[in-house]
Amino acid sequence: MPGEFELIQRFLSHFPRARVPVGPGDDCAVLAPSREATCVTTDATVEDVHFTRATFSAADIGHKALAVNLSDLAAMGATPRWFVCALALPRDYPPRELSALARGMATLARAHRIALVGGNFTSAREVSVTLTVTGSLARAPLLRSGARPGDALYVSGTLGDARLGFQQLQRGVTRGSAVRRQRRPEPRVALGRIASRFASAGMDVSDGLAQDLGHLCEASRVGVRMELERLPLSPAVRAALGPEGALAGGEDYELLLAVPPSRERAFERACARAGERVTRIGELTRERGWVVLNAAGRCVPPAPGFDHFRGRASR
Ligand SMILES: [Mg+2]
Structure with missing residues (x-):
């Protein structure tokens, strides 16, 4: 398996450069949020729990890992802004699969204008993709608790x-x-x-x-x-x-x-x-x-x- 630095470069090369004060590559990303309130959520997509590699392509995995997080932002009425990605991969995971996973994720990210601003890699027995996404709120958030009888x-x-x-x-x-x-x-x-x-x-x-x-x-x-x-x-x-x-x-x-x-x-x-x-x-x-x-x-x-x-x- 290539080193972590090469993996990161390979993964990031599929995403547009994030327009933030500090993007991927430093110890933290630095964001400059607007004055709107920010929604934050995180969700893990894990091999043999949420998908199998026999039935999902790498691009499917990348897409779905981001989609389930974006769905939570949608539920609040938020506009997607930034996300970070923690990726665990088996040591023998093929580099071209990593590229396909990144492309599946990047295509959806571009469609929803959400920017990847950081993340990390670890090796593990199963593939797992944990994303933390943020979105901004132009209005009050949609909550589960606001419904009234008659609605x-x-x-x-x-x-x-x-x-x-x-x-x-x-x-x-x-x-x-x-x-x-x-x-x-x-x-x-x-x-x-x-x-x-x-x-x-x-x-x-x-x-x-x-x-x-x-x-x-x-x-x-x-x-x-x-x-x-x-x-x-x-x-x-x-x-x-x-x-x-x-x-x-x-x-x-x-x-x-x-x-x-x-x-x-x-x-x-x-x-x-x-x-x-x-x-x-x-x-x-x-x-x-x-x-x-x-x-x-x-x-x-x-x-x-x-x-x-x-x-x-x-x-
Ligand atoms: Mg939900």
Whole structure:
């Protein structure tokens, strides 16, 4: 394996030079943030936990490691600014794979104008990519705790595709839109910024809608009334998982948003103008329970994710 210095040079060569007072190469990066408040989050993407090298290319790993972090910035309504990267690699990791990993990450970084300002390398048995990302807030952050009874509940994009993609990869299917959603989630950064003008609460859906909605309801002290038929599903997910399977699916990286009734129309118009797909799936209620209706308007038994939430809530 080349020395750490060569690895760093190889990795950095794929990223644009960061426009900060001090970038990579010194003991610390030095940033000069604007007066806007800064969001910070960190997330590790680890081999055999979040991906396998048999089913993810190096570029997929680089993309996904950054995407899951950007999704958390999107959830707060933040604009991505800077990030640092701690990379652990096996000693025999091929240099061209390192370049591919960097390219996957750099392509997404460029698309969202987030600058790599530092990081470090260590050797380890598994590949792991730990990123710390920052974003600036032009407005108050979107929190999980801001929703009120009567607010409309929206979700972006479609649900369940990444779960279906995971199942397909396990069965040896390596192509198609679901597999792509599993390998290359697209963080809803632009939508998050729009939502920060209208929504009372928001979060990203990383553990499955049922579970994450549980967190939002708990934080906001509200219940929910939701219609299964309104869940936005791709034809493939509708056929393979159905609405209940999509509710339990993880790694969607869509946004879940609560919008006060007086702002629903304006929010939907702003999303339409920006080409951001959102679907109204229900309302939040004063009663702290879950009402999930099927196509016939009857209450259906809770999906597995709902059971999980109940278990957590009762502890
Ligand atoms: Mg999150």
